[in-house]
Structure formats: structure tokens, C-alpha cells
Amino acid sequence: MSQNTLFDKVWDLHKVSSLPGGSDQIFIGLHLIHEVTSPQAFGALKDKDLKVKFPDRTVATVDHIVPTDNQSRPFKDNLAEQMIETLEKNCLEHKIRFFNIGSGNQGIVHVVAPELGLTQPGMTIACGDSHTSTHGAFGSIAFGIGTSQVRDVLATQTIAMNKLKVRQIWCENKLTKGVYAKDLVLHIINELGVKAGVGFAYEFAGPAIDELSMEERMTICNMSIEGGARCGYINPDEKTFIYIKNKLCSPKNENWDKALTWWKSLKSDENSIYDDVVKLDASKVEPTVTWGITPGQSISINQQIPLLDELSPNDKLVAKEAYEYMSFKPGQLIKDTPVDVCFIGSCTNGRISDLRVAAQVLKDKKVSKNVKAFVVPGSEKVATKAKQEGIDQIFKDSGFQWREPGCSMCLAMNSDKLIGNQVSASSSNRNFKGRQGSPSGRTLLMSPAMVAAAAINGKVSDVREFIN
Amino acid sequence: MKSNFIPPIGKISNVNGQCISLIGNDIDTDRIIPARFLKCVNFDSLGESVFEDDRRTFKGKHPFDLEENKNASILVVNSNFGCGSSREHAPQALMRWGIKAIIGESFADIFYSNCIAIGIPCFTLPKKSIDEIQNYCDNQSLLLEIDLKNSLAKSKDLNFNLEIKESSRKMFLSGEWDATSTLLDNKNLIDNKFNQLPYIKFNTNFL
Numbered sequence: 001m002s003q004n005t006l007f008d009k010v011w012d013l014h015k016v017s018s019l020p021g022g023s024d025q026i027f028i029g030l031h032l033i034h035e036v037t038s039p040q041a042f043g044a045l046k047d048k049d050l051k052v053k054f055p056d057r058t059v060a061t062v063d064h065i066v067p068t069d070n071q072s073r074p075f076k077d078n079l080a081e082q083m084i085e086t087l088e089k090n091c092l093e094h095k096i097r098f099f100n101i102g103s104g105n106q107g108i109v110h111v112v113a114p115e116l117g118l119t120q121p122g123m124t125i126a127c128g129d130s131h132t133s134t135h136g137a138f139g140s141i142a143f144g145i146g147t148s149q150v151r152d153v154l155a156t157q158t159i160a161m162n163k164l165k166v167r168q169i170w171c172e173n174k175l176t177k178g179v180y181a182k183d184l185v186l187h188i189i190n191e192l193g194v195k196a197g198v199g200f201a202y203e204f205a206g207p208a209i210d211e212l213s214m215e216e217r218m219t220i221c222n223m224s225i226e227g228g229a230r231c232g233y234i235n236p237d238e239k240t241f242i243y244i245k246n247k248l249c250s251p252k253n254e255n256w257d258k259a260l261t262w263w264k265s266l267k268s269d270e271n272s273i274y275d276d277v278v279k280l281d282a283s284k285v286e287p288t289v290t291w292g293i294t295p296g297q298s299i300s301i302n303q304q305i306p307l308l309d310e311l312s313p314n315d316k317l318v319a320k321e322a323y324e325y326m327s328f329k330p331g332q333l334i335k336d337t338p339v340d341v342c343f344i345g346s347c348t349n350g351r352i353s354d355l356r357v358a359a360q361v362l363k364d365k366k367v368s369k370n371v372k373a374f375v376v377p378g379s380e381k382v383a384t385k386a387k388q389e390g391i392d393q394i395f396k397d398s399g400f401q402w403r404e405p406g407c408s409m410c411l412a413m414n415s416d417k418l419i420g421n422q423v424s425a426s427s428s429n430r431n432f433k434g435r436q437g438s439p440s441g442r443t444l445l446m447s448p449a450m451v452a453a454a455a456i457n458g459k460v461s462d463v464r465e466f467i468n
Numbered sequence: 469m470k471s472n473f474i475p476p477i478g479k480i481s482n483v484n485g486q487c488i489s490l491i492g493n494d495i496d497t498d499r500i501i502p503a504r505f506l507k508c509v510n511f512d513s514l515g516e517s518v519f520e521d522d523r524r525t526f527k528g529k530h531p532f533d534l535e536e537n538k539n540a541s542i543l544v545v546n547s548n549f550g551c552g553s554s555r556e557h558a559p560q561a562l563m564r565w566g567i568k569a570i571i572g573e574s575f576a577d578i579f580y581s582n583c584i585a586i587g588i589p590c591f592t593l594p595k596k597s598i599d600e601i602q603n604y605c606d607n608q609s610l611l612l613e614i615d616l617k618n619s620l621a622k623s624k625d626l627n628f629n630l631e632i633k634e635s636s637r638k639m640f641l642s643g644e645w646d647a648t649s650t651l652l653d654n655k656n657l658i659d660n661k662f663n664q665l666p667y668i669k670f671n672t673n674f675l
Contacts, residue, residue, distance in 0.1 A: 016654055019650060021638035027662070029668075040556075120671075130553050147557075148585035157662070194494055198577055251670045256670075294494050314547070430496075
């Protein structure tokens with residue numbers, strides 16, 4: 001059993017009681033909600049005649065269903081309109097702060113909370129969304145929950161949960177040029193497998209992680225869940241504190257000093273005990289692309305899609321399904337695979353640094369005629385910043401459509417969808433069957449820079465050929 | 469889908485029913501309920517859309533469309549079932565179709581806790597035993613009697629010692645799987661914790 005890791009410390013700090021069944025009752029320091037997984041929870045409160053216990057500890061935004069072409073109200077999609085109205089009504093009734101469209105602070109919940117300074121080290125953070133693990137980049141313990149647990153957090157500010165084990169993933173050396181956090185996390189998931197993290201929190205550590213910016217760290221923690229780990233985190237350091245300072249909701253003046261003192265005391269001890277430790281060499285990671293239907297089915301840009309014999313017995317069943325669904329032949333190169341749609345955005349890679357990197361690749365270049373390319377900023381703040389820097393213009397000049405903030409084609413709950421068996425080069429997090437809105441649509445996950453390269457060439461390309 | 473859906477309530481100590489086998493590893497919650505069906509403010513009509521896209525692909529041959537499975541209530545799956553999105557809509561859709569318990573090689577974490585929170589016990593068995601059940605189901609219907617108290621599954625031909633997290637098993641037997649009231653019992657402890665947490669104090673302009 002792990003001891004003295006950041007996870008242990010934060011868990012113990014937030015433990016309210018040991019429940020009769022043997023699980024722990026854990027206090028949730030910050031609760032984030034959105035329109036998809038909260039309406040039924042509010043409905044359940046009403047049914048049980050319960051109130052929101054600490055309305056100040058819950059913050060709402062709207063992201064999953066928002067259109068990215070025209071956000072004027074009412075939305076064209078009646079169901080989407082009904083969902084945003086329900087959230088508006090629930091927030092008003094329960095006095096929950098809601099960052100709505102046009103507030104300047106709306107966006108994907110996992111982009112918004114960090115940029116507002118809500119996400120802080122040492123907190124427990126829960127949200128009815130599996131990518132809540134993103135917030136672990138700040139040294140918080142953050143995890144996705146279902147709607148019944150959203151109800152429990154609203155009613156009690158606590159949930160019942162079994163303590164997770166802790167696996168440290170030690171990343172030696174540094175990433176090389178043209179290789180990004182997305183490539184590293186895809187590589188990690190490929191090495192460990194998509195279910196290795198079940199029952200674990202992942203602590204990402206080592207020189208390669210220290211080197212990453214906060215936004216890159218968010219990309220890493222965001223995809224912990226794709227490796228099966230509900231929670232992923234990184235010990236906070238100076239970069240963490242600098243990122244949080246002067247944000248809208250971050251502590252100010254003497255409170256900042258108090259916060260800093262406490263945050264600095266929060267990290268895994270030198271002699272922490274982990275349930276497991278895995279080491280890998282980040283300098284060996286190359287631009288990585290998924291070829292299959294799970295985020296673990298990835299290869300380096302110059303590799304061939306694995307042959308069935310090269311895979312472990314456990315991976316063969318899904319590999320067979322993947323070859324068929326993706327119409328790929330075992331042994332085929334992933335490079336030069338034609339793409340129809342290029343999507344840059346999502347809680348994994350929709351932040352300003354992601355847009356900057358992609359814009360660098362796109363500058364003075366044109367998107368291939370055969371490609372529909374669009375970029376969806378992660379939040380209104382990201383969009384504003386991009387406009388200030390002229391990044392929106394670079395995208396537009398290249399042939400990318402510049403859209404309004406939201407989750408968009410990461411999960412295609414709005415009108416941004418693949419059609420038929422189109423192939424998408426996507427900076428999002430899931431390549432599941434049908435994930436991007438068409439039951440036969442095919443998704444290749446990659447870094448935003450790689451999506452930009454694919455957009456220019458109309459096929460999967462090595463971004464390193466663009467940035468020398 | 470069963471039209472007379474009644475959600476489970478209180479203590480759950482037995483689940484008796486016919487097994488329905490669904491073969492495949494890493495079956496994600498997007499497949500269980502595609503995202504377009506999440507545009508709803510309640511779970512009521514999800515049962516009919518469970519595995520919608522997979523069922524269309526299989527054109528009537530999907531296990532959830534086979535006539536012989538229409539009264540099945542115990543789902544038998546392989547490894548990492550329910551990975552991906554945290555959408556509770558996935559187990560809600562399964563439950564509204566008629567699923568009352570799931571036996572699998574392994575489950576994704578969030579899916580598992582969602583199942584517990586809505587009253588669907590999830591059990592694990594080694595791959596060998598799952599294969600045995602799934603092969604059996606290929607040829608004939610398997611009626612299982614699951615006894616949570618002893619973690620046993622019995623049938624005419626096959627018997628298994630099921631694995632389930634001890635905390636989950638206890639919660640089903642006591643009825644505390646529906647956690648809200650148990651959590652609320654500790655109201656004073658929650659208030660104490662709120663007052664003790666260092667960051668509540670320095671986050672005065674948190675909101």
C-alpha cells in the first residue's frame with residue numbers, strides 16, 4: 001500500500017469517515033458541473049427533497065452540447081437548448097456560479113477551471129466527466145464521477161469511494177523536437193495498456209515531466225483515464241504556482257502567501273512508497289498516432305501497424321476488431337494515410353499553447369483541398385488570447401475554420417460530426433468506434449502539431465519535416 | 469426494452485435471471501450509449517438506445533436483439549468493460565433494457581462505481597470461467613442464481629465463486645449502495661472537515 005505520496009496526503013486530509021462497508025467518505029473541495037451529467041442529479045435532489053450543501057464549492061459551465069458555428073440563443077437544436085436552459089435554471093435556483101456563453105469565461109470545463117485559478121494543489125476535485133483527471137496537473141486529486149455521485153456531492157459535498165493504489169510513472173530525459181506531451185501520453189498508454197490503470201492513481205514524474213509547461217502537464221493528466229487510471233497527478237512546483245498566480249479566483253495578497261506555504265509542503269516524500277513504479281525514456285518517444293479503436297493502439301509515425309502475431313494474446317481480440325473497423329491492413333504504414341477531416345481542440349489539446357504550436361506549422365501554408373479543417377478553442381479566454389496574438393488569422397489564412405469554444409467533435413454532441421467512414425486527424429482523446437459522430441467514422445489521435453501537418457498534406461505526416 | 473421498468477431499491481441480496489453474453493474487450497461507454505443519446509435531462513428513454521450503433525451494424529444479430537435474450541438480466545462480458553466516458557447513462561441504459569447484474573473479467577473504474585451507485589452488482593471471474601459461461605450461452609440459455617451473501621452463482625450445470633469488492637458486497641446487502649443518506653448521516657463530520665481544510669480559508673475570493 002502506498003505511503004506518503006501526494007495522493008496519500010490529499011486523500012487522508014479529505015477523509016471524512018470510514019463507511020460501514022469499508023470504503024471512505026471523501027470531501028470534495030471543488031465540484032465542477034456541466035449540462036450533460038448534472039440535470040438528473042438536480043432532479044434526484046428534488047425527488048429526495050435535498051438542498052445543495054455548499055453551493056460555493058460547485059462551479060458550472062456549458063461545453064458539451066454548445067454549437068461552435070452559431071452560438072446565438074435559442075440554439076437551433078431544441079434538445080441542446082433544453083439542456084442549457086435546465087443548467088441555467090438549476091444554477092439560478094441553487095445559487096451556483098455559472099460561466100455561461102458570452103461571460104468571457106465559458107469553455108470546456110477542464111480548460112476553464114485552471115485558467116480561472118479554481119484548480120489548486122492539494123484539493124480534491126470531482127466532475128461528472130472522465131477527463132477531470134486533467135486537474136491533477138496542479139497536484140490536486142481529481143477524478144470523474146457519474147451522475148449519482150454528482151448528486152451526492154451536491155447534497156453532501158462528499159462521495160463514497162475506495163482509496164486507489166498509486167503507480168509512479170517516471171519519465172527519464174527530455175522529449176525531442178517535434179515531440180509533444182500528447183505523444184508522450186499516447187506512448188505511455190501504449191506501453192502500459194488501456195486497463196493497466198484500473199484501481200490506480202498515476203503519479204507522473206521525472207525530468208521529462210518537470211520540463212513540461214502546465215498546459216502540457218494537463219494534456220498528460222487528462223489522458224490518464226485512457227490508460228484506465230481515474231486519477232493522474234503531478235507534484236506541484238514553481239511552474240504550478242506561477243500559473244495560478246493572479247488568476248481571477250486565485251488567492252490574493254496575504255492569502256497568496258498562506259496558500260504558497262501550504263502548497264510547497266505538498267508533494268510526495270523522497271521516501272514515498274508506491275504500489276508500483278514504471279520507468280520510461282521520454283527521449284525515445286517519437287510523434288505518435290493511433291491506428292485503432294482504443295487510445296492504446298498507437299505507433300510512432302514511421303512504424304507499421306502491428307501484425308497480429310506481434311501482439312499479446314489479450315490485445316489480439318481488439319486488434320482484429322480495429323483492423324476491420326479502420327480498414328487498415330496489418331503491416332501497413334500509418335504515414336501517408338489520407339485524412340478527410342482535421343480537428344484541433346478538446347480538453348486534451350485545446351489550450352493556447354496547443355493553438356500556438358499548430359499555428360507555427362500552418363503559417364504561410366495551405367490546408368489540402370481534400371480536407372475539412374477546423375479549430376475549436378478550449379474556452380472564450382483561449383479564443384480571446386489567440387485573437388490578440390493573431391493566431392486566429394493564421395488558421396483562417398491556411399484554410400482552417402475558426403470556431404467558437406466547446407467540446408465539439410471530440411465527442412460530437414453538437415453538429416460537428418464525421419460523415420460516413422471519413423478519417424479524422426484529431427487532437428482529442430478518444431478514437432472509439434463512432435466517437436466523432438458517425439457510427440463508421442474513423443479517428444486518428446495525434447498532437448495538434450501533427451494535425452496541422454496532416455491538414456497541409458492531406459495525409460498523416462511527420463511534423464518534424466515542417467519545423468526544421 | 470422492458471416497459472415496466474422499476475429501479476432497484478433497498479437491500480440487494482439475490483439476482484436470479486438469464487445470462488446474456490457480449491463478447492469483446494475494452495467495450496467503451498460510447499458504444500454502450502452513443503453521445504447523441506446524452507442529449508436528455510432524464511434517463512427514462514435510454515433503454516431502447518443501448519448499443520444502438522453496434523446493433524445497427526449487426527442487423528438484428530446483436531445479442532441485445534436476439535429473441536432468446538429478450539428476458540435476460542445478467543450480462544456476461546470480457547475485460548475492461550465500460551472504459552472511457554464517465555456517463556452514468558451507460559449503466560442506466562443497460563438497466564433500463566433489463567440488466568440487473570454484470571459478470572465480467574474486469575471493469576473500468578468509473579463504470580464500476582456508477583453501477584454500484586445505481587444498484588447493479590458487478591462481479592468478476594477469471595477469463596477461463598467467463599469463456600465457459602459465454603460458450604455455454606452460445607448453445608443454450610443459462611439461468612443463474614446469484615447469492616451476494618456468499619458470492620456464489622449457481623445453475624443447473626455451472627457453479628462459480630464470484631469475486632466482488634467487499635465494500636460493494638456489504639453495501640448491496642445493507643442497502644447502502646444508494647449512498648446519499650449514509651453520507652448525510654455524517655453531517656457534523658462533513659462540517660468539521662470543511663472548517664479544517666486549509667484552502668477553504670485562503671480562498672476568500674474563490675467565488
